Amino acid sequence: MSDWSQAKRPIPVPDQWTQPFWDSAKREALKLQRCQDCGHFQHPPYPTCVNCMSIDMKFEPVGGAGHIYAYTIMYHDGDKRFAGAIPYASIIVELDDAPGALMAGNLLDAPYTEAKVGRRVEMIFERLNDDITLPQFRLADTDPTE
Numbered sequence: 012m013s014d015w016s017q018a019k020r021p022i023p024v025p026d027q028w029t030q031p032f033w034d035s036a037k038r039e040a041l042k043l044q045r046c047q048d049c050g051h052f053q054h055p056p057y058p059t060c061v062n063c064m065s066i067d068m069k070f071e072p073v074g075g076a077g078h079i080y081a082y083t084i085m086y087h088d089g090d091k092r093f094a095g096a097i098p099y100a101s102i103i104v105e106l107d108d109a110p111g112a113l114m115a116g117n118l119l120d121a122p123y124t125e126a127k128v129g130r131r132v133e134m135i136f137e138r139l140n141d142d143i144t145l146p147q148f149r150l151a152d153t154d155p156t157e
């Protein structure tokens with residue numbers, strides 16, 4: 012199991028496009044950007060829809076259930092802030108409620124070897140400070156592959 016207690020995570024800095032995302036994460040009720048013209052979810056947020064170029068974008072609530080779309084296992088300490096957690100799994104997750112929007116996070120509360128494409132995960136929230144709470148993931152209890 013990766014020891015995240017020794018990692019020193021960099022603190023994300025919200026901007027005009029990402030502020031609604033961070034505000035929702037702080038309340039542990041995630042919202043992702045959705046195009047109001049074609050319905051496409053996207054993450055990270057952009058000024059325009061990457062599918063149809065619309066500028067009518069709003070943030071909508073999404074649930075935290077999804078699956079691992081891709082992953083990598085970090086064995087090297089090129090970034091010393093994460094050295095204490097090596098080896099660990101960085102995962103890309105596609106949420107059930109927001110197909111097409113891919114979220115990056117870490118697989119927490121499980122051995123890094125449990126990161127597999129297609130595995131069911133659920134979102135959990137890691138509070139970094141008074142302003143920033145980081146969406147993260149753990150294995151879902153109802154993993155049909157087990």
Ligand SMILES: [Zn+2]
Nearest residue numbers: 046049060063
């Ligand atoms: Zn669109």
